[in-house]
Amino acid sequence: MTKNSRFPDPRLSVKNNINKLYDLYLKSERSRLSNNAGAYLKAVIVFPNSYEVGMSNLGFLRAYELINLSGIMSCDRAFLQDDLSKGVISLETRQRLISYDFIFFSLSYENDFANILSILSAEKIPFLSKDRDTSFPLIMAGGVIAFLNPEPVAPIFDLMFVGEAEAIFPDFFKNIENKNKYEIIESAVDVGGIYAPSGYNFIYEKNTPNVLSKIKNLSGFPRRIKRKWADEKNVFSSSAIITEFSELSNINMIEIERGCKRGCRFCSAGFIYLPLRESKTEEVLKTISALNEDERAGFVGLGTMDSGNINEIMQFSLDSKKRFSLSSIRFDCLDENNLGLIKETGIKTITMGIETGSPKLKKLINKDISNENIINAVKNIIKMDIINIKLYFMFGLPYEKKEDMDETINLIKTIRQEFVSASKINKRIGMLTASFSPFVPKAWTPLQWENFEDLTTLRKKSNYLNDNLKRLPNLNIIINPLNEAFTEAFFARGSRINSNILIHAFTKKISIKKAVRSENYNIADFIRKFGAEEILPWDIIDQGVTKKYLLEEYKKSVNFKLTPQCFEGCKRCGVCR
Template sequence: MKPELERILSRVQKPARYTGGEYGSTVKNEGVSCRVALCFPDTYEIGMSNLGLRILYGVLNAMDGVWCQRVFAPWTDMEEEMRKAGIPLYALESGDGIADFDIIGFSLGYEMAYSNVLNMLDLAGLPVRSEDRKDLRPLVVAGGTCVFNPEPLADFVDVFLPGEGEDVLPYLVERYRAAKRDGLSKEAFLLSLSQEEGFYIPSLYEHVYHEDGTLSEIRPLNGAPAQVNKRIVHDMDRALYPEKTIVPSTEIVHDRVMLELFRGCVRGCRFCQAGYVYRPVRSRSPELLIKQGIGALSASGYQEISLASLSTSDYRPLGDLCDGLLSWCEPRNASLSLPSLRADNFSMELMRRVQRVRKSGLTFAPEAGTQRLRDAINKNVTEEDLLRTCRTAFSGGWSQVKLYFMLGLPTETDEDVLGIADLAFKVLKTFYDASPVRNRGVRITVSTALFVPKPHTPFQWEAQDTREEFERKIALLRSAMRSKSISYSWHDPDTSLLEAVLARGDRRVGKVIETAWRRGAKFDAWEEHFSPERWKDAFAACGLDPAFYANRVRFKDELLPWSSISSGVRTEYLWREREQAYRSEITPDCRRQCTGCGADRLYTEGKCDE
């Protein structure tokens, strides 16, 4: 550790965040021709819980001559000490400032981290705007779910990578190394890269607006393609899974092994961005997953493994997988955990086996309080499914259930809002009817997120409820929750409003982000640092109205800011799904019937796994 860094660590919270040197981290002292700073724009505890970051770390460090190092956003106390001492943002593995690296890559999974991206660039001693970074080094790139609408960060990032990093990042690194050897300028490199599939270069697109503020035209420049297609990993069994990975030296949010079963989702919930942009569905074989899970537990010393995917209970060989893992875990007192379950394919037998080592509550996400609205969002779960599952669980001795819902969904009425309370009471009554341990009491936790319309979903055209309407609906639901056995929590409307603006913002929103950051915005995902007034003032200073982005319905023929990016799903399909939502018509899942979304075009053989 460098002496100047060692001097300040005694003055900050959780200094282990900033020291590096963890078991399993990669150090390369010779033969390195390309250094990559893999940046996560939030704290160490959150970033180290991200499986994608661990995968990319492993993929890049497996390349000869490439050294990938980790960078996290320092908490405000550490940032203050670093700025006082003149210590630039550095990578954990070497302690070197990232301004001297070849490539700086940001992982963007949440829009509320955008201000941290600018803050990290500034703390590194770099200009935040792409046009002010003239040289090829460092090249600033970004990937993750958020880059399916890259425009709010278009002024700050050189290259966006829509799609899956294992496929596109190694190729980018090789292209960069060749450009570096050949002495290409940044401009020449970006121009050549734009001709390759999977790279969106924002400087090669000009956005033109109508007088009403909507987009008139997106003009590709210098031969750039009109639309950039995402790249995907075709064979998940051949994709790297980091069995030997970094063991954090301090507690993190998800302090366990995470095992990814498959990518994509067969369900098609109409509000879910990940369910669309990660299509088509691609699975790992259960035999490989068992081997990888046992290998990861053995290498790390963790005592818990969690199965990760968008809908884990939809993995067809889930029972065989759990049997294989549990046969190793149970004798060693290691636990296997499942995330939020679907009520329509819940297995009590499986849950009894899974929770033999450590029993916890159950979690379900009905999303809406009435069947009409669940059909409108294509949730494909009935009240009967949920109550039958709860009855089975309660009769088996469970007494804690978490229920996740969403407020503000398209077509929602007050009847739908009150239906959430009604459904929670029906679950409570089911406990008293079915549980053999009624004297121990029951705990039902109801949580409501607030609907945020996201790009590349059937609801990308929808208006978000206003702050006042959200507050009215929250108050309405609170007034209907009258049992002490039911607790209710909800998301903050101001945060959800800004998330909607950043999710569907155009290129002009970039100046709002920069203005808010220069006025102190950072860690906006954290309640203690988020200031709605700061962002409101930034919008006013830039002459933009957040309601234009959040609370306005888009028309079918409106040109959307993210039209230059293709997720593989046809826009016509998304619009048809929107129309079906207004008729409360469901679309069957992909296993029962291919619905023609278009994502199968990304497979050379023209079909999805399911």
């Protein structure tokens, strides 16, 4: 629990009493939702992490809102609690999860998978869908994991939502009235965008464990699940509830666009949310106008500065005296005009993903912003008196050599010099932060076939980065934990074997690595390069982007060739028809 305030954090005095803690949370919330208590079906949506993290997740809040707007279902929220010894209760009504008819899990991060098991175990709910009869609630999952690669957790869920909730929920709710659990599962396949994992067998090669030979659909289940998209008029969302206790304290997250046209080859969000859809400006402006005095607008999107109406939106916020913040920004989108608007709202920190200083690797990942461009942007940011800059980098990218790392190190050194000299002119200096994470190959990206580098090599690389950068003044170096990256990589391209290992690790209270070994697998088999012809666990999803296109992009990537961004009339990836 951390909260920056000169006053003591009120959560500290009640942290051991879940009822009092939840009273405090509810008291702090401003919600635009009306009470749907009359609805005859009772549901709970679970975020498998803390209240603070869940309440900063726009997808979770959006799903909670849509379920409550269904008219037939009232929905409470639940989170991972510090103390699970007395089970898990909902925030609103303090009912145990097991007492609900429907449990929706909102899944955003692979590293939360073990928390799903903690929650089910605390409620004495069997982990696997096949072991739960009609006396248990229908347990479902949505969120980005459900349509990226659901397989490592698929056997846990009765149903998974493949696509954007706005597109799937209306038909799903229509379909469940007067049906029992098995009837809902069986008929869900007719709704579209819903995956019933029990309708599929995943068969593996005999002599090469962890290589799929076939995905077999049982009778009545489609061969693949077609992902569903919200139509262009419905992509807008904003925080249904605002609270000071979310990680984004008192921020109303306002979606200004969904999808990204850039095609960075490591970025799963960039591919699975294609095509780029911008929110209607009027909706955004209306939401800004309705903000309370102590609230801030948090503009959300994969490349907020890419949005055609962003300057108009920022100018409107300033004119109406509403403060705003922006999620990640691309360097090549910054100009005097938008930097001026950013400065005026009082933003003191700009965060950007550079990924690498190596021109070769920039081409590999298809994010070719020149180092010169980056350095100029840094100078302009400081000139505007925005004093802190946070930069994200990756290491462990395919084909990365020592000279590529040296190029990143040299770029950071140059940025630091420019940062210090530009700050001297302003007579005040903030903090330059360089944060490094290992490259994790993700499903539905052109780099999905590449391996996750082994931990020994990654450790050497992280030491090399640290040794070369740690002594530089005014530079804060963060190297994100390698073990967390390993867990993410283990699940990101995992199959149902990974769910066995997850359950084994949880039940025996051992690490994933130990569980892999004790189940007689090799760790290397889970982080390896995948064959271009191989059946991939996430082939079960029809994402719109074709495998053929991803493979073409992969080939261009390893030949260090660039691909231009989405353009009018383009039909190349399979999403736009």
